Amino acid sequence: MSQFDFGAIDPNSKSGPQLALDLNKFRDALNSGHRGSARPAYAQAGMQWVRETSSTQWDLCLFDGDTDFVIRSVNPTTNTLLQIPSSQISGIGTSAAATLTISNTDEIAGRVIKVGDGGLRGTGVTRNSAALLDVVRGSEFFFNDQLTGANNPFSGYGSGIHVSYPAAGLFWDIFAGVQGTSTRAFLRTSRSASVINSPVELYHTGNISAFMQTLMPAADAAAAKVTLGVVDGIGVNKTIQDVTATRALATTHTNSTGRPILVWVSATQTSSAAPGAFNATVSGSLLRGTSTYGSGQGFSISFVVPNGATYSVAFSGTSYDTLNWKEYR
Template sequence: MTQYQNVTIDPTVTNGSQLASNINSWREATLSLHSGVARPAYATAGTMWISTASTPWKLYVFDGVNDAPLGEIDPAGHAFVSAGGTDFTNDLMTAADSAAARDKLGAQKKIGYEPVDKAGDTATGTIESRMALGDPETGVRSIGNRVVLEGRGDVDGDNYRGWLEVEEEVGVGARMKIVLIGDDGRKEFLFDQSGRLETPGPLVLPAAPTADLHAATKKYVDDAEAAAVETGLGVGQTWQEMKDERTPGTVYQNTGDKPIMVYIFGSSTGYAYASVSSDGVTYEAIGGGLSSENGKRAYFIVPVGHYYRAGAVNSWLELR
């Protein structure tokens, strides 16, 4: 045990030989970090010491009451493991050099733009990441303060690069940019604090929105408008004389896929009476009137699925 023999040096009674012995004992204790099978009796709060009672050795610091463990020392393997560390951190601490540490971390070193491969990658090729200031492609810091998180890879024979930039411009504020570089060149997507998005070209959206607040593509809107027009009254329809196919008082239903318009002209002495219904049960009367001229004519629209009927007429036209 190389601990100091706790002796008080009294200049009135300690001679030169005794003083030299005491100093040498303290020197050995200090150089061995007060190692021994038990904490030295002279330890005070803050004393660091090594317990050699078992292997691996234990490194402690005395807090005045108890010994707080700092780690373990393997005298045979010449390794140190921190107390409370995980297998990951302890494994990292045993790395022989920076390259070995990166390999344990699964990280890669960036040397210019040449990646250093790590054995065991599942992808065919290399993938790397870094933090930088400025545009990784040009090196130009075009906007105030910029922080870049970059990813780059050669995966399955295809070269890809991409990075996320957080920028700050005086008078504008923070902006976030996503940059992608692939076979079709460089594309930038910019988000600002107002929520505005700038894209290098058309924004590709799902074919059809499924909720009220979903964005819609121009094609989807155009197709919806075209469909609405195609099903509108008068589109692809013609006026047809239907008198010979209609019987006064008989109920008819619009079974087509578009609304139709009906025009009836009463007889020389009778008025043009008609009625319509949405359910075939309850009817609303239209047409007729007090004037013999006005009462002879009636115009009405019949939506898809609705019902209609009219009395005796001289003419029965339908736009269908």
């Protein structure tokens, strides 16, 4: 080690040989970084010096006039840099001293996740059993290896995101994977730690209609149509029904199906003395049908009845036979 300072030089008393000796010692101190086991007594604020902490550790220190700050430490024996103490790094907290995770299912609180664990890059966390999937845990990425059943709704490789709310025992999973040639995605939720909902398919390649039906069940779709005032057109999801037994002429009926219907009424003329015809009234509006002369001739009327409208059919003529009343509803 070498620490030396020649102090204030008095040119009237300092001899040449003595000055040369002092300068040589000061040169050695500079060249060795003022190395020593303790701070030099002549240190000034802003001065750097090397502290010999031990035979295996030297500290490069910066003196601010009151305290020595370690800039970096080395091992002079192995010629390697030493780790900076966490106490010397502002804001690092306890993370520098934390233990790394030891596996991709390590859940010990306070451990620092390393690459490959917790799904951070690498192959991720393998979740292929109920013991690993159906449990409330912290948020994570996971990987499923051809798992079937309630825990993974598709056969084949897939991955997912698992998010939990431990305080309430709730979690939800989003799965995405490949089954055959189809790409599929599912959402699975829990109402409590013991009640797990079945996976709901959010997307299936080439099956958008099923996707939409999953998002909005039939009952909800019907309610939405009512709210928005949307009604199906004539012929959509309807059939031709024979309602002759429940209909009567000159009687008012109401269309309460929730959508428009098509009414068709026909009969056969039994007398040639006078023409026969059917006339309809829809919400007060008169609609005239075709007429016919001659016994055995047929005549009919057809019309559309809006949802909620009233309608009736009346006969004009001498007589008729074989009444037939059908509705497309």
